[in-house]
Amino acid sequence: MPVHLHSYTRASPFLDAAVQIFVQTWPSYDLAATRSSFMRYAALRDFHGIVAVSDSVVVGFGFGVRSAPGIRWHDQMTAQLGVDHPALHDAWQLVNLAIAEEHRGHGIGGRLHDALLAAQPCPRALLSTYTTNAQARAMYERRGWYYLHSAFIFPPNPHAYVTMAKELARLSPTAEGRSSVPMERGPC
Numbered sequence: 001m002p003v004h005l006h007s008y009t010r011a012s013p014f015l016d017a018a019v020q021i022f023v024q025t026w027p028s029y030d031l032a033a034t035r036s037s038f039m040r041y042a043a044l045r046d047f048h049g050i051v052a053v054s055d056s057v058v059v060g061f062g063f064g065v066r067s068a069p070g071i072r073w074h075d076q077m078t079a080q081l082g083v084d085h086p087a088l089h090d091a092w093q094l095v096n097l098a099i100a101e102e103h104r105g106h107g108i109g110g111r112l113h114d115a116l117l118a119a120q121p122c123p124r125a126l127l128s129t130y131t132t133n134a135q136a137r138a139m140y141e142r143r144g145w146y147y148l149h150s151a152f153i154f155p156p157n158p159h160a161y162v163t164m165a166k167e168l169a170r171l172s173p174t175a176e177g178r179s180s181v182p183m184e185r186g187p188c
């Protein structure tokens, strides 16, 4: 069955489908709290959300926002890595990416990842994931992400995360002033 990618916004029913996949993936999270969190993210600057749809069913999603002061994740990163850390400037955070369990391993996560990075406007991207999440780390490593920190704690959450960054190269706007085309390069 072909899988199609669709952007979604705060008002889209796809947002609720994304919430469902999130709580199926991480059952300890509360549905209503997750929905509120997803709604708040969808109102932030440079929000981009994409769902993967197969046979009219949402089978995966991902989203992110510009990493900026006032966002808890960003503030905790700057507090520990330093406000002047170059990776934290003009950066877009890949906040969430998950594929329904029965649809994993078929290239959907990779496609969502690539589409999200192509859609967002920043010259670099950031993420965090559990240190124990070998599959996700393998995906990110193969796509040129490099490690900023190998055991990052976001208090009061006791879990250890890796934090990662990816530098993106973008073509300058053409002489006619058309939008730039996203181009990626490998890690520095």
Ligand SMILES: CC(C)(COP(=O)(O)OP(=O)(O)OC[C@H]1O[C@@H](n2cnc3c(N)ncnc32)[C@H](O)[C@@H]1OP(=O)(O)O)[C@@H](O)C(=O)NCCC(=O)NCCS
Pocket (backbone or CB within 6 Å): 025, 095, 096, 097, 098, 099, 100, 103, 104, 105, 106, 107, 108, 109, 110, 111, 128, 129, 133, 134, 135, 136, 138, 139, 140, 142
């Ligand atoms: C991580 C996740 C998003 C990957 O999605 P997916 O659709 O299964 O992945 P894909 O089939 O597109 O494979 C992408 C990459 O993942 C890695 N990968 C996939 N299956 C793997 C496996 N069984 N073991 C190790 N690495 C694997 C590979 O590096 C692959 O790279 P390639 O595209 O260059 O071959 C998915 O496993 C998932 O939803 N996991 C639970 C939620 C999660 O951990 N999200 C990410 C952290 S927030």
